[in-house]
Amino acid sequence: MSTFKAPKGTYDLTPPDSATFLAVREALAAPLRIAGYGYIETPGFENVELFARGVGESTDIVTKEMYTLTTKGGDELALRPEGTASVLRATLEAGLHKAGNLPVKLWYSGSYYRYERPQKGRYRHFSQIGAEAIGTEDPALDAELILLADQAYRSLGLRDFRILLNSLGDSECRPAYRTALQDFLRGLDLDEETRRRIDINPLRVLDDKRPDVQKQLVDAPLLRDHLCDACRAYHAEVRALLTAQGVAFEDDAKLVRGLDYYTRTTFEFVHDGLGSQSAVGGGGRYDGLSEMIGGPALPSVGWALGVDRTVLALEAEGVTLDIPPATSVYAVPLGEQARTVLFGVVAELRRAGVATDLAYGGRSVKAAMKGAHRSGARFTLVAGERDLAEGVVQLKDMESGAQEPVALAAVTDTLRSRLG
Template structure:
């Protein structure tokens, strides 16, 4: 019996991995332009981090985490999301004391959630995320949103929609919580067991329920926007103003609550409007999480961030028929005729590689015609042909595969003359 890949995971093969590398390089470059620095956190953390950071009423904690005990009896969890680990590291390493504030971070990280696999959604997936800690300026909310919107646009996505909401501050959420409890309590028995459990702990989570989304009480539930106090309302208006200043179109959706307990004030999602993308259209989600740093043992510190799935991004690119300009061309392929020439091309290939060129040669002992076919498959810019006779004359023939032009150059100055052919 052959061993197959676990359900909900995938192999990223050559030909696909170059697409991932291109996306990652774009995200890294954009993060640099916005002055975000990379952080890398462990693949697994203490389970308590996610219980406290994500919230024990969330689907992630209740149903989706991969949790295990190590040999010391410690409860550990494979990372299901990126914000809590970054905030844990921020607190543990006292980054709140750094001279440059706010602390602006980005990450690429593998995440693990036990959920039903479907198109573009896996149990192991890769997330690109950004976190900005230490500023309560609504302008940084707009900056974080603009970063991810620009990433999608620079990669070629056009059919995307930004949806935003305000979840308010503590006072606003308390007033909204009371209204939701009064609204749902009389008929809570008509809802699923998860919603019944959330009524007392966090009634806002009911609005995010997938099972009962069509229930009539969902449509008439009190909107958080009706309970924003003056400060929260002014904050949200400022965020919207900055987005308008940046010419970023958005839609306000008062039912948007996100799936994690730590959000407050600004919450947002970016969705694909591409035809045939699928029922689950969300590409990216994020928001402000003032209070999370304190919950994890740090000083009072505001924060905002987002996370996006690379797999979902690639699915959206496919839905819009976007082809990324991935560079796969080989600079030089060596064709050798004779044993001495074959041996010599080992050194020539290394010389080019050390100067930054991509180079390859035959390792299958193939005939000359088959070697040229291999060069074609590898999309070689140049093919360098060396035989034993040419080796004695210290010459090598280099063919430009685009023009067909052939040039004989000296082996003694091969790298320098090859560089001139590239110009």
């Protein structure tokens, strides 16, 4: 056994479970590809200041959860705790917003890191699929992204998730609400750290999950009652577009999520089968983030969906994905000559797109056939010296047990036909 183990709060993806994660990633990304979103990949670490400015210096992510490091050259870096700031930074650096085709529509997949107390559904290393529509203010974009996530979850067979929806207003209407909320919060019995948040970002207090805090927030002023006419109309159109497409949602007036950059539309996908860590994904509009990190005005909207959380949601609903076996054909050579010949047959089948494996290591027929069963192969190819002398291999159907000789020259065509 190895001396080393995976760091606390992390996990390894190993077969066969890793096949489920790959299938979930593919399903979450599939709707984006056909909606005009191009793939982007950014570094696993960025300048600390990018997240401090964008995510917010008052957030738990920046103050408590970021993994930071100082390079030998003195640069202050952080492992990325979320994807939006990195994607927007890359968009600005590459000048994608200058190509004249707004919005810039991007999707990404990767690992993210937050130092927090590990528990089921919450890890220090986690995987997400994300999507961003950068450079356009349009309620149809907000609705599109929510619709695409809804389609992705349903394509996996998930049914018991809910969409929570809210508007956080903008620079016109949020200041008055901020003042009203601060006045309310200052009259509550809160600990010192929470009181500091009242002055820095009072909306963050609404996101506090502690029952004793939530109990005091029952009568807190709501942002929806302070929205300006423009924000109210914008939110109404998002709701109308979703309703027209049959997407069910729940209005949640206290939904603020954990990042400072959100404006107007904010949403969250939750699954009640996951207990306290019920969020499986979420996002919203972030019209001012570009300016926060030194770019031009680029109103944008996006989301991130947790791959780990989605897998847990599937387990909670008892949904098993139909994942084809990694191997369709398994070749079993009987002797050195057969090993050489079947090695060539395996290579030819792979070139033809047939998932094929070979019994390596000179195992006995019995051990090799056990390997064939474990691989999940639909067919096996068995060949010995007599078979080769006749120019054939034995093709065995692993479901029916039927076996028949097939000419070596016809193996690829025969298997492609039978595998469809």
